[in-house]
Amino acid sequence: MSAVLAGHSVLCVMPTGSGKSAIYQVPAMALPGIALVVSPLIALQHDQAASINEHTGATRARVINSGLTTGEVEEAWSAASEDEATRAKFLFLAPEQIARDDVAARLKSLDISLVVVDEAHCVSSWGHDFRPDYLQLGHLLRELGAPVVALTATASHPVQNEIMDRLRLVDPVVLVEGFDRPNLFLDAVHHVEEEDKLRAVREQVLGLTGPGLVYVATKKAADGLSAELQEKGLRAESYHAGKLRQEREVVHQGFLDGTIDVVVATTAFGMGIDKPDVRYVVHADISDSLDSYYQEIGRGGRDGLEARAILHYRPEDLSLRRFFAARSVNRTQLRDLFVLIAARTKPVKIKKLKELSGLSPRKLTGLLNLLEASECIVEGAKGYRARKMTAADAVARGVEQAEIRERIDQSRVEMARRYAETRGCRRQFLLGYFGEELAEPCGNCGNCTRRESAEGPSEADAVPPAEAGTVPFDVDSSVDHPEWGAGTVMGYDEGVITVLFDSEGYKTLSVELVLDRKLLTALPGAR
Structure with a gap:
């Protein structure tokens, strides 16, 4: 907080429930002007705004998002433009709105003293919840000129570095609280056949005391397993991107209210879920990286009481993860995009590039990312401009950058495999991935307890x-x-x-x- 009050930008990596919100809310009330909060989840925006208004006893927090009427949006903008004594102190927006030129122009007209980027790992293409709209934040933050507080619950070293780079944080204070969650019991169960694995997951969930989460790789698996659990008497529901938003909101709220015992979900479920009493997180499929896995199991035991994080694993499951980690670059699209930018005498904004190229937002962002990372183009406040080079050189550089990223992504899948197969302390391995040392085996993972049990040494003893x-x-x-x-x-x-x-x-x-x-x-x- 003192760093924020002193005008420094801050990157804060802290577990959910450990007080990240206070890091910006307390200083924001002391600073003149408005705190702009960029958050990807509409439901979470409303929850945070309601909490601020309840504590201040006035409507000091306003929300602007696609779920509001035109009148409600204008009312929020007006509240942010009033005199210091009466205006809103917090303005919550989604990243897709920040990307709009008209919204950016209105923000520049406000007295913004602090910018908060929640779920900041979304800005990183290393991250597990990468969102293209977050890439528009960097140049806007530079133009606003206010200190930035970037918040995330999980970020390994490369994710931290890219957050700072993408948000253009200048000499930020980096605050990383320990990654260890000692109340989480970590274990992995190995299987040979898929049917045996699914049966074991079902039987384990039926035997555990909830509420709980089960993560699966596909929408079909989520629907199928939730139906099987319902047949056995559990109040289970599936959650995935294939469901209507209203359906997802019902599941979300039911889980928070306690009317749903277990949610069987793809990775679409979880961000912004602050339910303290989740007693288990079971993975029926291995995650694409330990970044994702840690984020997902971190939703268990936020009340500090014991919770279980169990991974069910088959080596064959890695095939799907390796497939998604492969990065094939469309050389023609990469060349055409570079030529499009190079042919213009002035910088061109992403909105115009989308119109001219006909590419989807995600595809366009990915190609721009490659061209920028390989130093073929430069992004400025007015848009993208090309460096002086041939289209062939730009394609070669972009492809080389894609190959580097693929090697890195494949290595992250490999680290997930090593976690699943380690015979040593799982907590030591997991913390080591994030660059944190644990001097002694934890005593609270499957390998440690099997080694210490009266039944005799296990494989965990084989390699000290x-x-x-x-x-x-x-x-x-x-x-x-x-x-x-x-x-x-x-x-x-x-x-x-x-x-x-x-x-x-x-x-x-x-x-x-x-x-x-x-x-x-x-x-x-x-x-």
Whole structure:
């Protein structure tokens, strides 16, 4: 809070329920002007605004979104334009509205003293909830000139870096609260046959005390499993993007109210769900990354009481995740888009590019992302302009950038596999992925409890964790590999070091081989 009051931008990575809202709400009341809050969820906007108004005893928070009438929208804009003593102190908008030129123009006319970007991981193409509209925020934030508070519950190192880059945060204060959730019991159950896995998921959910969440990979699986659970007497409902918005809202509210015991959902369900008493989160399918998995299991046990996070896993399940991690680039579309931008004498905005190219918003954003990341185009306040180069060079650079991203995405799938198959402490592995060390095995995961049980040692004993003397580099230190280049040490598990390489993604290496063959060398600042 002191950093915000001092005018600094802040990136805050804290678990949901740990007071992220206070970081901006308290300073905003002390600052002159308005706090602009960008939030992707309409329901959450209304909840937060209602909470602020209840605590202040006045209508100091206003919401502007697509669910309001024209009259209600104008009333909100008017409230934000009044004198200091009576005007709204908080203005909540969705990112898709920020992307509109008319909305951006009205925001520039207001006295905005603070900008808050909630669910900030959505700005990152590394992130698990990437949303193209968030990419429009960077240049608007620069024009508004106010300090920025970026909030997210989960962000690994690459996600944090891209958030800061995309939002153009200048020398921000980075606040990362520990990722550990010690009240979550972590486990994974291995299966050979799909039918056996689904049967085990169903039987486990029937035996657990809810409320709970079950994550599946497809809409069909969500509908099918929820129907089976209903037949067994559970108040179960499915939730996925194939349902009407009204249907999803009924499920959402029913889960919060306690009239639904279990929600069987795709990844469409979860963001903004602040239900403290979720007792279990079961995954019938492996997530695409540990970023996604941590975010999803983090919805359990927010009241601090024990909750279970169980992954049901078949190695074959990774095929779907690897398929989605593959990045095929349409070279013709990439070339045509670059030529379109290069042919114009003035910068061109994304709205105009959408009109001229005929591409879908997501496809257009993806191609622009590639061209910008490969330094073929530059985004400014007035739009995109091309750098001086041939179309062939632009395509080559864009394809190379896509290949780097694919290697990184595939490496994240590989890390999810390693988590599922580790014989060591699961909490140590999961925290290591986020660059956080846990000195001793947690004692609250399946591998630890099986090892400690009176029934005798399990496979978890087969490979002891690396001893202090065999750790060649500190976690979070910078290293270099002769083939893969620069990287950051993320952690150790079962005699293996995990390094996140800038252009290759996550790689795991035997500590013994690293020492014997000198595969890694310390970069400045490393041990």
